[in-house]
Structure formats: C-alpha cells, structure tokens
Amino acid sequence: MQKIPYIFDIKRYSINDGPGIRITIFFKGCPLHCIWCHNPEGISSSREKMYAVNKCIGCGYCIGECDNGALLKKPEGIATDTEKCIVCGKCTDICPSKAMEMSGKIWKKKDLMKEIMKECTLIDSSEGGVTFCGGEPLLYPEFLNEMLQECGDEELHRAVDTTLFAKWETVDMIGRNCELFLVDLKVMDEEKHKMFTGVSNKLILENIRKISDAGYNFWIRIPLIEGVNADEENIRASAEFIASLSNKPEWVNILPYHDIAKGKHKRLGSLYNPSQVVMSEPTQEKLEYALNMFKNENINAKIGG
Ligand code: SF4
Ligand code: SF4
Structure with a gap:
C-alpha cells in the first residue's frame, strides 16, 4: 500500500529552495536526527x-x-x-x-496540486518551481513520484530536497522525474556523522557519487556549524570529495548555522541538541575560508542559499 505523508508546512514565496520563487512542501518523517535540526517537526512521521x-x-x-x-x-x-x-x-x-x-495534515494529491497551482503565475514569472522537502520526502517514493509527474505535466520546475539516505532505486526513480536534487553534505568523518545525525554517511556519499555519475542536476548544501563540521579538516575533505565527482554540483551553498529551531523544539516538547554539543555560528573569516577552499577546487560555491 502506498505510504502517504503528513505534510507539516507549505511555504510560499520561498527563495532558498532552488531557483526562482518557489512553493515548498514539507513532508513529515526523517531517518536522520541531526542535533541542530531546523525543522524538528519533520523528524517524526506522525502528527504532533x-x-x-x-x-x-x-x-x-x-x-x-x-x-x-x-x-x-x-x-x-x-x-x-x-x-x-x-x-x-x-x-x-x-x-x-x-x-x-x-x-501534520494529510493532503489528497489533487488538493495539493490545486494548492501548488495557485502559485503558478509567480512561479512562471520568476522561473521558479516547486520543491518537495521534509523531513525526508524519499520516505514516500510512490506519493512523491506521482506528485512530481503531475507537476511535470504542468511544466513546473521540480526540486527534491533530500538527505539521500535511501535505496539507489528510489533515488534513481525520483531523479528521472525532477530537475534538481538539493542534497545536504553534513560531516565527512563517518563516526562523527553517526554522532551528530544518528546514521552513517556511507550510503549518502555513495548516492551523491551515483547522482553525479548518472548526470542528475544537483546542488550541495553545507550547514556550517562550529563544534560540528566547521573545522579545516572537514572543510578540506568536503571540497576534495566534491572535486572528485564525475559531474560537479551546479552550486555548493555554504549555510551558516543559527539556532532558530530552539523555539520549535520548545513548542514540540522535544529537546534541542540533546547531546549538549557546543555549537556556534562560524565567523565571517571561516565562511570565507570555506568558500575559497571550494573555489580553489573549481567548484561553484557561495555563502547562503
Ligand atoms: S490533549 Fe488535545 S490532542 Fe490530546 S487527547 Fe486531549 S484534546 Fe486530543
Ligand atoms: S489559549 Fe491557551 S488555554 Fe486557551 S485554548 Fe489555547 S492553549 Fe488552551
């Protein structure tokens, strides 16, 4: 039976989830538990x-x-x-x-399409589109794929914001029905990745390499966090990994950490940063250091979305 997601937000006029002005649909449920998660209501797949x-x-x-x-x-x-x-x-x-x-609300596909199409004038005039994110939208492959196909029939630009913590068959199926993957690259060291997100990064790195080999268009987003991944070793390893891909991402977005999710955790009754890791915003110098590291590897990179 098809898995149907609860949708916890529909963001209009979004300018950070792909090119142009977009409508972004947030699915509940995520296999990762990043300690800095900005959308904690996207972690559980249940209504809350x-x-x-x-x-x-x-x-x-x-x-x-x-x-x-x-x-x-x-x-x-x-x-x-x-x-x-x-x-x-x-x-x-x-x-x-x-x-x-x-x-968390269940939407019928036809109602969700109607909601998306309400924004089509703005989307068209800005060369924007629709972005599916979460949580992890690949937890609902059939539902997502059908939505993508319907959006494709309407000639909308389609982006999928994903952890890529999923079977390759699923990633590949979705890749055939979207124009852009937005993929987070969090931490290169496997043990640290487990510590900060709850899962190994092996499958994620493998899938990044596979979408690159398959020629899918993708952006990589790096949430840069002092105390987690803003050390020089991790920045260098990230740049070397991206430089080694057969097809480079169209963009690498370096996203400076902020702790705005604290309030959401409080409202949910969940704990922000349960392991009490000391996290802070990277300095401007650190952001520029990271930017130059990527540029030196001939990677299109910028600070921000
Ligand atoms: S607290 Fe609210 S959601 Fe929970 S059982 Fe009572 S009425 Fe229902
Ligand atoms: S305003 Fe406060 S007390 Fe009144 S219904 Fe809402 S949560 Fe309950």
Missing part, C-alpha cells in the same frame, strides 16, 4: 501537537475540550500528559489564539 506558551491567553477552553483529561493548567502554561493524549486535535481546533496547533 505543538504549544506556544507566549500565544496562550489562559482561557482553558482546551482543557474543557479534552475527553482524555490530558491537559492541566500550570503556572508555566498548559501541560500535556503525553501518556493520556491521543493527538486527536480537538484542543487545537478550539484554541482561539492558535497557541495549540497540530503539525
């Missing part, structure tokens, strides 16, 4: 409830609506007993200030 205490007006409607007695008013806000909560969403439907919200 989020609570923003700063939006809560303390009306207590949510408590009255919950049949399971899962909500409790505390001095610090509304607490959810996750043992009792069945994530039915009734409390989020009644919340007048949207302090409580559900993350």
Whole structure:
C-alpha cells in the first residue's frame, strides 16, 4: 500500500529552495536526527501537537475540550500528559489564539496540486518551481513520484530536497522525474556523522557519487556549524570529495548555522541538541575560508542559499 505523508508546512514565496520563487512542501518523517535540526517537526512521521506558551491567553477552553483529561493548567502554561493524549486535535481546533496547533495534515494529491497551482503565475514569472522537502520526502517514493509527474505535466520546475539516505532505486526513480536534487553534505568523518545525525554517511556519499555519475542536476548544501563540521579538516575533505565527482554540483551553498529551531523544539516538547554539543555560528573569516577552499577546487560555491 502506498505510504502517504503528513505534510507539516507549505511555504510560499520561498527563495532558498532552488531557483526562482518557489512553493515548498514539507513532508513529515526523517531517518536522520541531526542535533541542530531546523525543522524538528519533520523528524517524526506522525502528527504532533505543538504549544506556544507566549500565544496562550489562559482561557482553558482546551482543557474543557479534552475527553482524555490530558491537559492541566500550570503556572508555566498548559501541560500535556503525553501518556493520556491521543493527538486527536480537538484542543487545537478550539484554541482561539492558535497557541495549540497540530503539525501534520494529510493532503489528497489533487488538493495539493490545486494548492501548488495557485502559485503558478509567480512561479512562471520568476522561473521558479516547486520543491518537495521534509523531513525526508524519499520516505514516500510512490506519493512523491506521482506528485512530481503531475507537476511535470504542468511544466513546473521540480526540486527534491533530500538527505539521500535511501535505496539507489528510489533515488534513481525520483531523479528521472525532477530537475534538481538539493542534497545536504553534513560531516565527512563517518563516526562523527553517526554522532551528530544518528546514521552513517556511507550510503549518502555513495548516492551523491551515483547522482553525479548518472548526470542528475544537483546542488550541495553545507550547514556550517562550529563544534560540528566547521573545522579545516572537514572543510578540506568536503571540497576534495566534491572535486572528485564525475559531474560537479551546479552550486555548493555554504549555510551558516543559527539556532532558530530552539523555539520549535520548545513548542514540540522535544529537546534541542540533546547531546549538549557546543555549537556556534562560524565567523565571517571561516565562511570565507570555506568558500575559497571550494573555489580553489573549481567548484561553484557561495555563502547562503
Ligand atoms: S490532542 Fe486530543 S487527547 Fe490530546 S490533549 Fe488535545 S484534546 Fe486531549
Ligand atoms: S485554548 Fe489555547 S489559549 Fe486557551 S488555554 Fe488552551 S492553549 Fe491557551
């Protein structure tokens, strides 16, 4: 049976997810657990409830609506007993200030296509397109492929933002139905990659080499994080790896780390950076050092998306 994703966001007017102005569709579920994850609501493939205490007006409607007695008013806000909560969403439907919200909605393909096509004028005029990301969209290969085919029928430019932590057969199938892969290259050392993302980078590096050999168009994005991957050894190893590919990425985007995801983790009740690694933004000098390292290998690189 076809796996259907929960979609946790649809971002319009996106300018960092491929060329032009784009509409970006976010799928829930990811095989990686990066400690700096910017979209923590994309990690779990299930629907989740989020609570923003700063939006809560303390009306207590949510408590009255919950049949399971899962909500409790505390001095610090509304607490959810996750043992009792069945994530039915009734409390989020009644919340007048949207302090409580559900993350994750099932979309029928035809409705999702309609939503995408609402943006077609702006997409066309900016030579933009549609980007599928997550989480990891390749967790839903048939659904994704059908969406890509429908977008192709509408002559939209199609990008897939992926970890490439997937079987080659899946990557190859998706590659035939999109114009661009956006791939993160996080850490070159396998043990460190496991430590920071929860998985080995072997399959990812293999798949990057395969999409390059197959002639698929791709951009590589490097989230540069002091304390994780901004050391000279990793930057050099990344540049050497990319330089060794048979077909180079169209772009390498060096993306400086920021910690804006902290607030989202709080709303989800999940822990940001559970292993307490000291992470910080790279300095301008470090960003330029990385940029020059790639340029010296004749790689098209820039700072930012
Ligand atoms: S999602 Fe449903 S079960 Fe969970 S707290 Fe809200 S109303 Fe109660
Ligand atoms: S319904 Fe919304 S605003 Fe009211 S107490 Fe619950 S979370 Fe806060």
